Amino acid sequence: MFGFVAASDTELDKAQRKRYAAVYCGICRQIREQTSNTARLGLSYDMAFLALLLMSLYEPEETGGDNACILHPIQHRPWIDNEYIRYGADMNVALAYYNAMDDYQDDKRPSAKVKATVFGRSLSQITERYPRQCQAMERCIAELSRLEKENCDSPDKTASCFGALMAELLVYREDIWSDTLRKMGMALGRYIYLADAAVDYRRDKRKNKYNPFLAIGTGEDWARWEQYLVLAMGRCTDYYERLPLVQDKAILDNILYSGIWVEYRRLTARKEKTAGGRK
Numbered sequence: 376m377f378g379f380v381a382a383s384d385t386e387l388d389k390a391q392r393k394r395y396a397a398v399y400c401g402i403c404r405q406i407r408e409q410t411s412n413t414a415r416l417g418l419s420y421d422m423a424f425l426a427l428l429l430m431s432l433y434e435p436e437e438t439g440g441d442n443a444c445i446l447h448p449i450q451h452r453p454w455i456d457n458e459y460i461r462y463g464a465d466m467n468v469a470l471a472y473y474n475a476m477d478d479y480q481d482d483k484r485p486s487a488k489v490k491a492t493v494f495g496r497s498l499s500q501i502t503e504r505y506p507r508q509c510q511a512m513e514r515c516i517a518e519l520s521r522l523e524k525e526n527c528d529s530p531d532k533t534a535s536c537f538g539a540l541m542a543e544l545l546v547y548r549e550d551i552w553s554d555t556l557r558k559m560g561m562a563l564g565r566y567i568y569l570a571d572a573a574v575d576y577r578r579d580k581r582k583n584k585y586n587p588f589l590a591i592g593t594g595e596d597w598a599r600w601e602q603y604l605v606l607a608m609g610r611c612t613d614y615y616e617r618l619p620l621v622q623d624k625a626i627l628d629n630i631l632y633s634g635i636w637v638e639y640r641r642l643t644a645r646k647e648k649t650a651g652g653r654k
Contacts (some may be wrong), residue, residue: 377470378642379570380563381420382626383634391626393453397439398430399423400454404444405464410497417471417494421567424630426463429547431620431627435459459547465501466544468494469509473516480520511543523585530569530587530603538564555614562611566604566635573600574642608635 382395402422406415430437439455472494479487502509519536527533541564542557572579572587576595579586588600612631620627 377419377421377474377567379421379567379635379638380424380630381634381638382630383637386629386633387626391629394623395423395427395626397453397455398426398460400452401439401456401460402426402463402467404454405456405461406468407444409461409464409500410468411493413493414468414471414497417467417475417490419467419470422463422467422470424627425466425544426459427623427627427630428545428620429459429462430457431622431624432552432618433459433547434622462505462547465505466508468497469501469505469512470544472498473512477516477520508543508546511540515540526585526590527587528590528592530572530591533587534565534568534603534607535561537568538562540564541567552618555617559611559614559618562607562614566607566611569600569603569607570635570639573597573604574639604639 384392387395399418399420403415403418406418435457437455437457439453441451441453443451472491475487475490475494478484479491498509515536519533522533522536538561542560545556545560545563546553569587576586576588578584580589588596593599608631615627615631
């Protein structure tokens with residue numbers, strides 16, 4: 376259910392690409408430090424966006440370096456570190472755990488159980504550091520699972536459930552920006568859930584799996600679905616523009632105004648190619 380919130384790389388200049396990659400590598404490095412090398416398998420660009428957003432809002436002091444690693448043993452990669460990079464790493468691992476557990480409960484796939492075991496090794500420490508966020512993940516994913524098992528025919532209900540999860544993730548601390556961040560996160564989460572549903576529609580139909588767009592029984596209607604997505608992102612960017620962001624705003628703009636749509640189109644095209652045009 377993740378992977379949509381990424382930059383359009385071709386629209387970033389050289390310095391922006393380097394900065395974006397350094398944030399991503401910083402999160403990867405902290406997953407290794409805080410969890411394990413294996414846990415880096417769950418790394419997502421969505422958390423690079425989260426870290427960049429909070430870094431731009433709070434402008435923390437940064438440290439960094441330029442190292443090779445097990446994934447890139449020859450070419451050194453620059454990385455940066457600060458409290459929001461570390462927060463993004465923890466949230467990445469926690470989300471990967473709950474997502475793997477949800478997959479296992481749905482399909483009983485052994486691979487999902489293995490992933491849950493890998494990601495779950497540090498869950499208690501992450502929950503101790505961020506109880507509000509981790510409790511929200513557990514609560515919202517459980518509620519979402521219940522709605523899906525009931526074949527909920529309201530995309531609004533299921534999308535809002537995932538939106539509530541993202542709302543808590545965007546709030547690092549309770550302060551004057553928390554209300555705006557929550558509303559932004561709610562809208563972004565709704566977009567992610569509905570975009571994922573659209574991309575997976577044909578696969579879910581073939582496999583007889585829950586999909587909110589299948590549950591409403593209106594058939595394949597991409598124009599209507601994209602209206603939902605445009606509305607969700609319109610709300611997201613409305614609250615985003617209320618934040619006093621300067622640092623890295625060009626990268627954040629790229630992600631929210633272009634990257635998410637590029638990634639949505641790419642994933643849609645890939646799924647259609649995989650399906651071989653079957654409906």
